[in-house]
Amino acid sequence: MSKSAMMLIAAGLFLGGGVYSFWKQKVAKGVIAVLAIGAVMCLSAGLMRL
Incomplete structure (x- = not known):
């Protein structure tokens, strides 16, 4: 897992x-x-970087 993710x-x-x-x-x-929108965006971006 990368640091950014x-x-x-x-x-x-x-x-x-x-x-x-x-x-x-x-x-x-x-x-x-x-x-909540910010949380969802961070989680989705992190999961997409995996």
């Missing part, structure tokens, strides 16, 4: 944890949506 997957998981945390804290849905 590993970093993108780690960033995606980190952002996914942020989405879960913000959802529990009842933060605005727009912020959660942007964070």
Whole structure:
């Protein structure tokens, strides 16, 4: 596994944890949506680099 793929997957998981945390804290849905889109993009880019 390359370093860039590993970093993108780690960033995606980190952002996914942020989405879960913000959802529990009842933060605005727009912020959660942007964070979720970023998490999905990081995870998909990391998986495509594998």
